[in-house]
Amino acid sequence: MRHPLRKLRAFSKTQLDKLLIGAGRTGAPQAVLDSLRGNRLTKKVASRFEGTDIALTMRQAESMPLGPGKFYVRLCYKSWSSHVGEYIKLYCRGEQIYGNVIEPPEAGKPVEYRNMVGTSANPEDYAINLRGKFSVSVSPYPFVTREQARFDARFDVRQHGKVFYSIRGNTVAPERVVFTFPGFTLSTSSISYTVSYLKGLSPTELLRTAVVVFQDRYYVPGSYMLVDSQGRSVVEDVRGAMTDILDNFGLDSSQALLFGASKGASIALFYGQFFPKSHLVVSTPQLNLPYYFTKPAFRENLFMFEAMRGVVAPGDLLQEYCNEGRRIDFFYTLKDELSNQSLVEFPQDAANFVSHRISGVHTDVAKRGLPSMMGVIRQFIHGQPLEPRSKIEVGSVRLFEQGEHLVGVDVQLGRKLVIDSEHNWYLERRFGQSVLRYEMDEVSLGAALKTSSTQLLDTRIDSLDGEWALRYVTENGTTDAVILSHWSDAVRKARISAGVDLGLPGDFHVDVRSQGSYTVIDGYDVSVFNYCFVPGAGSDNCELVVVLGEAPCDLVEAVSTDQPTLAIDSSTFSPSLSQFIMRVGARVYASRLRIFVTKGYDSQSFVDALSTIDWKTVLIDRLG
Incomplete structure (x- = not known):
């Protein structure tokens, strides 16, 4: 019997590439991949296959197989142009498994989402909520684009069990290790999983340093390196990989630096808990992940992903680290309330904490503050700041x-x-043992x-x-x-008032009863709310009950419910009030908001404004 690959000898390069690319993109079965790599590969096929990015695509497509009855899904939507800004939702046997707000894809390509997990191998069992042409592909293996494979080859990203990273620099006996964690890419990108490479580090600096570049290769946009696509925790896998690297080099956490921007900064804060002597350099992290997941790009996916719930908030960890005197360089902007959670403006006399307030919005910080970030990282590599050539007068x-x-x-x-x-350049002042820096032009x-x-x-x-x-x-x-x-x-x-340092507003825990004042900061909008909160009995279909009026703790008692209840002393609608309610609603994963307004607080204009709060379902009643 002829070997099934014998026919490949006669294939042209174009035909062979088409075959291999197709196999890689559809998550080729293991048997096909094994056959293509088998000992009986012809010299012609081997030379065209084994040394190319197509081979890497196919190898990656074998990674992380799912459990029984689970399948990776790819959705392509060709009719996207008339639906930009709308939500597209993917259903498997009537159950929603993914959703996103449609953004324009790369030129010449359809809108495509990869590596959702469904329970059927039959593409006919999948449907979307919009009209127009779409296609669904199903595979037991993750879908990998050729662009992703080229990207991974460029940065030498390799798989280590469930963890993906590259390592460069001194990989034998480094004096320091820098761990970096990635941010998000656009949901429509052909490269779903990026890295934070720190390419500015010089060969001389890499002589004494190992740089470990992690990739968040889980779920559709990444999972903050917390769970895999099926929802199984990868925390111990990532922690173990970092520990093994340090142990293999004979180093401890005091010789490690964790760096990230945006999502990568949240990951660095999370894994920093396992390396208590490490130096953290973080830029614009999301400190309240559920609240961040209420933004349009994540509301129908990560916010609904059950496996992400119950994870300790990066903001809570940040406060713990400040109390412990951890070495932290924190980069942020006032115009980023969604990430800041109104926490970073108020470090409480934290030794070794240095904040850098940068001009611009969320996406500006990593670019404008990059000189300082690289400077801090180089100070870590050298063990101390370098002597300046130019002194300030x-x-x-x-x-x-x-x-x-x-x-x-x-x-x-x-x-x-x-x-x-x-x-x-910065204005700099000390707040107790903390150092606060304000960028100057x-x-x-x-x-x-x-x-x-x-x-x-x-x-x-x-x-x-x-x-x-x-x-x-x-x-x-x-x-x-x-x-x-x-x-x-x-x-x-x-003749300016010297002002005051407002105490840390913090973020109360939603599993215990609490009361007090809560500060929301959004740019130059500073609002303080008196509140009372009761966690409720807890349920899968949670409803956050919000009561607006005087004497918040009395109002909580006046509402008979076993749902989480938040009473706020407020009679005026503002973005800050909406932000406060949404922060709490996100933390309890509320499917809807039920807002009660009390007498004297129930003007029609106030009620109309409350109905604009950006939540799936908002119900408004009058109390009494």
């Missing part, structure tokens, strides 16, 4: 009001300063600095008293600072 300091509660700052340098690499190169319109000091949350300094941090790891000796005089001269 300050000529004058001016403070001026920019509106109620807001203060701008101008600094003129005493002499022009030449800095030979990319850098960031260089309006005249090496001569004059000012706070931008998004970096103004806010006297409702920032005290102007105490010792302030001016600092620069370069991407090369050098830094210099000088005390602003005329600061107090400048405050008095401007």
